Amino acid sequence: MGLINGSGSFSRYQVKGKPGDDFLEGLAERINVHAFQNLTEDSPKERSAGWVNVMDMYDSRFPGIEFLKEPYIAMSMRVDERKIPATAIKQYCLEAEERIKETENLEFLSKRRRADIREAVILKLLKRAIPASRVYDMVWNTSTGSIVFGCTSTKVCDEFQELFLKTFDLHLSAICPYTLAIQFIEKKGESPDIVDGLSPSIREAS
Helix, strand or coil: CCCCCCCCEEEEEEEEECCCCCCCCCCHHHHHHCCCCCCCCCCCCCCCEEEEEEECCCCCCCCCCCCCEEEEEEEEEEEECCCCCCHHHHHHHHHHHHHHHHHCCCCCCCCHHHCCCCCCCCHHHHHCCCCCEEEEEEEECCCCEEEEEEECHHHHHHHHHHHHHHHHCCCEEEEEEHHHHHHHHHHHHCHHHHCCCCCCCCCCCC
16 A cells, blocks of 8 residues: 555554664665565466565666665565465366376376365466555654554565565564553653553543
């Protein structure tokens, strides 16, 4: 989901620790290692995720540091996924099994043989499937360590945190209203224990 154009939901994170003094050295190379790669017809993968230009989802090349607008880094995580309906897999597997039994004059197929047939069928169907593409923007303030990520899906957010760790060797901590309250109270020099004593209030309609 884009953050630049239109409105949408987003998740917030805090980077654990700080980048080293040589963080910018080789940054483009590290990002390129984990840049998005298209799913080819021969690929057995159903899903591919990686970095792309925040202004162009079809641009996964990072020859320079155009993603850097100090102190911000802005990129997008593109996710392509090929899905095959379970009913289609079952139908094609049954048809393939029947052809093999007829050709080889067999009455039954072993469990291992059926598994091999299923794997071959899925690979064949994957080659015919057109991937669905989705893009999720990320804006990272490298000075404060705060990150805004344009998605709230648990699966996608977990994938983002994993990709971020592989790329930058930095862990992320999710920010929720509770942690925001703790940060606000600590900035005021007060004990964060006060938050644990709070309870929800019921507002009566006037």
